Amino acid sequence: MSEANAADILADRSKMQVSDTEVAIDIIGMNKWFGDFHVLRDINLRVMKGERIVVCGPSGSGKSTMIRCINRLEEHQKGKIIVDGIELTNDLKRIDEIRREVGMCFQHFNLFPHLTILENCTLAPIWVRKMPKKQAEEVAMHYLERVKIPEQAHKYPGQLSGGQQQRVAIARSLCMNPKIMLFDEPTSALDPEMIKEVLDVMVGLAEEGMTMLCVTHEMGFARKVANRVIFMDQGQIVEQNEPEAFFTNPQHERTQLFLSQILHH
Amino acid sequence: MTDNSSIAFVMKEAKEAMPAPITTTGPLAWTRENLFSSPLNTALTILSLIFLAWMVPGLVQWAFVDAVWVAGSIDECRQLSSEGACWAVITARFDQFMFGFYPEDLRWRPILAFVLLCVALLPVLWDAVPARKQLFAFSAVYPLVAFVLLWGDGWVFQSVSSSDFGGFLLTIIIGVTGISFSLPLGILLALGRNSNMPFIKIICVTFIEFIRGVPLITLLFVASTLLNYFLPPGTSFDLILRVLIMVTLFASAYMAEVIRGGLAALNKGQYEAADALGLTYWQSMYLIVLPQALKISIPGIVNTFIGLFKDTTLVSVIGLLDPLGIIQPILADSTWNGLVVELYVFVGLFFFAFCFAMSRYSMYLERKLSTGDRH
Numbered sequence: 001m002s003e004a005n006a007a008d009i010l011a012d013r014s015k016m017q018v019s020d021t022e023v024a025i026d027i028i029g030m031n032k033w034f035g036d037f038h039v040l041r042d043i044n045l046r047v048m049k050g051e052r053i054v055v056c057g058p059s060g061s062g063k064s065t066m067i068r069c070i071n072r073l074e075e076h077q078k079g080k081i082i083v084d085g086i087e088l089t090n091d092l093k094r095i096d097e098i099r100r101e102v103g104m105c106f107q108h109f110n111l112f113p114h115l116t117i118l119e120n121c122t123l124a125p126i127w128v129r130k131m132p133k134k135q136a137e138e139v140a141m142h143y144l145e146r147v148k149i150p151e152q153a154h155k156y157p158g159q160l161s162g163g164q165q166q167r168v169a170i171a172r173s174l175c176m177n178p179k180i181m182l183f184d185e186p187t188s189a190l191d192p193e194m195i196k197e198v199l200d201v202m203v204g205l206a207e208e209g210m211t212m213l214c215v216t217h218e219m220g221f222a223r224k225v226a227n228r229v230i231f232m233d234q235g236q237i238v239e240q241n242e243p244e245a246f247f248t249n250p251q252h253e254r255t256q257l258f259l260s261q262i263l264h265h
Numbered sequence: 266m267t268d269n270s271s272i273a274f275v276m277k278e279a280k281e282a283m284p285a286p287i288t289t290t291g292p293l294a295w296t297r298e299n300l301f302s303s304p305l306n307t308a309l310t311i312l313s314l315i316f317l318a319w320m321v322p323g324l325v326q327w328a329f330v331d332a333v334w335v336a337g338s339i340d341e342c343r344q345l346s347s348e349g350a351c352w353a354v355i356t357a358r359f360d361q362f363m364f365g366f367y368p369e370d371l372r373w374r375p376i377l378a379f380v381l382l383c384v385a386l387l388p389v390l391w392d393a394v395p396a397r398k399q400l401f402a403f404s405a406v407y408p409l410v411a412f413v414l415l416w417g418d419g420w421v422f423q424s425v426s427s428s429d430f431g432g433f434l435l436t437i438i439i440g441v442t443g444i445s446f447s448l449p450l451g452i453l454l455a456l457g458r459n460s461n462m463p464f465i466k467i468i469c470v471t472f473i474e475f476i477r478g479v480p481l482i483t484l485l486f487v488a489s490t491l492l493n494y495f496l497p498p499g500t501s502f503d504l505i506l507r508v509l510i511m512v513t514l515f516a517s518a519y520m521a522e523v524i525r526g527g528l529a530a531l532n533k534g535q536y537e538a539a540d541a542l543g544l545t546y547w548q549s550m551y552l553i554v555l556p557q558a559l560k561i562s563i564p565g566i567v568n569t570f571i572g573l574f575k576d577t578t579l580v581s582v583i584g585l586l587d588p589l590g591i592i593q594p595i596l597a598d599s600t601w602n603g604l605v606v607e608l609y610v611f612v613g614l615f616f617f618a619f620c621f622a623m624s625r626y627s628m629y630l631e632r633k634l635s636t637g638d639r640h
């Protein structure tokens with residue numbers, strides 16, 4: 001959020017290729033209700049392969065609910081969601097298929113506290129991808145090295161700092177070799193000094209061309225990495241634009257109000 | 266600019282860590298902290314010591330010093346020592362207490378079954394046992410082995426009728442069977458109660474609430490009498506088997522509620538993370554949810570086990586000869602007429618030993634499981 005952070009983040013945009021033919025996620029006229037409460041209203045969003053999209057907006061605007069619909073942690077009631085060419089329906093097979101291709105990181109990490117870091121990372125490859133244990137461990141160590149904590153592999157989540165836990169959570173998702181990564185406020189539960197280590201990992205992912213949909217208020221990150229910023233309010237997409245234009249020249253009054261609140265606090 | 270030298274402070278050198286003062290560690294400190302920390306605590310400590318000094322010597326005198334261990338009848342006992350305990354009744358009827366009326370020449374079979382039970386329990390209770398996998402395979406076939414050993418197959422092993430079973434043999438059969446089947450059944454019921462399939466949910470809720478609402482004795486009477494009306498005439502459905510089923514169902518309803526508590530204590534994020542990784546329902550239950558929920562529920566689970574084990578004494582009311590059922594004829598027998606305390610103390614001690622062991626084991630397990638992922 002702070003500008004000091006923004007300046008620290010180095011990203012190489014030249015490597016971030018966006019496909020203009022392959023669609024990763026297509027959300028068409030999607031609506032969702034919690035009981036009588038119309039939480040998402042006619043959401044339309046097309047994410048191309050390799051795109052990095054940052055979603056922001058006030059608390060309660062439906063950001064989490066929207067990205068949780070993409071891997072069916074929440075069910076939508078109207079409209080279509082097509083992920084990697086597969087339309088989300090009640091068909092459990094399709095849901096599982098989509099979940100295998102979509103990784104997700106949560107605000108509170110949600111590591112499995114009764115398993116070691118290594119076991120957290122190998123669990124899904126072994127049980128979902130049916131990978132041999134040995135190979136799964138090699139893959140896990142590879143990704144733990146990428147998030148720079150291979151030495152913690154045999155500890156338990158409770159013994160790690162928040163930043164380390166979030167990096168493990170990212171590694172755990174990557175072990176499934178996902179095509180798309182969803183992030184729901186990955187740094188908002190972290191102490192300030194740990195935010196950067198997590199953002200660095202996410203920037204690294206972006207540079208490798210991962211398709212990312214990221215709910216965050218880290219505007220420095222959005223500036224450096226995103227190719228689109230989406231602003232949501234009251235269950236609707238209010239505005240979207242390229243980051244530079246979005247921050248310097250917001251059009252809608254609610255966007256302006258929101259940005260003035262988070263940038264000049 | 267004002268002069269703020271009065272509040273400004275900069276650390277000049279770091280302070281070294283020092284050992285704790287002697288008075289905060291060691292046995293002396295422990296005594297002071299735990300026994301004499303306040304006037305009230307000191308008073309309670311002294312009162313407890315006085316109480317012990319008053320009780321213990323008399324108890325030791327009665328139970329050991331003046332006790333009679335071998336004698337033919339109560340009169341003989343009283344002649345040898347008029348004040349002490351007459352344990353002779355236990356020695357004289359020891360076999361009955363252990364086996365009921367199990368044929369004498371076949372008693373090696375329940376003994377062997379018990380030894381094998383210990384072997385079968387090893388891999389379950391202790392995760393560092395060598396060759397755990399192979400032992401688990403044995404645990405899986407143990408129920409069959411035990412059944413053949415205890416009841417016989419009428420072929421290699423001579424058959425023994427259920428009506429001959431009794432004593433602690435019966436207690437252990439009912440207790441161990443109830444414990445080992447009520448846990449998995451309770452888990453399924455708890456998961457069913459949390460299910461979002463209405464039909465399954467209703468079945469589980471109805472079952473749990475019905476069983477919890479009815480006293481165990483009633484269920485046992487149903488097992489011993491009422492069931493005959495429902496079964497087709499001519500079928501004989503073993504009484505012990507019926508009791509086993511009832512006790513298991515009864516304990517599983519309580520178990521389900523204990524485990525439901527553990528499930529509710531689990532963070533919703535755990536389910537979501539498991540879902541997001543693509544684990545199926547059963548995988549996420551087996552790998553993520555149950556290991557954590559069961560760990561939280563250990564005290565309640567063991568509590569239910571202990572309750573079940575003690576409830577096995579209720580089978581004496583439907584005519585099965587558990588240890589309390591064995592006591593009845595002894596009380597009426599003129600040879601031992603008048604001995605009450607010794608008999609109940611003996612049975613009580615037996616139950617205490619088992620229940621205390623279970624309780625200690627659960628504490629050990631809790632400690633062990635909490636070291637791994639301490640926060």
Ligand SMILES: Nc1ncnc2c1ncn2[C@@H]1O[C@H](COP(=O)(O)OP(=O)(O)O)[C@@H](O)[C@H]1O
Pocket residue numbers: 034039057058059060061062063064065066
């Ligand atoms: N499971 C739920 N049941 C009912 N209402 C919910 C549920 N989850 C979220 N909401 C409501 O939906 C709205 C959007 O929530 P959310 O997507 O979490 O917002 P955001 O992530 O933008 O802060 C909020 O008003 C919230 O109270």
Ligand SMILES: [Mg+2]
Pocket residue numbers: 063064065184185
């Ligand atoms: Mg949210």
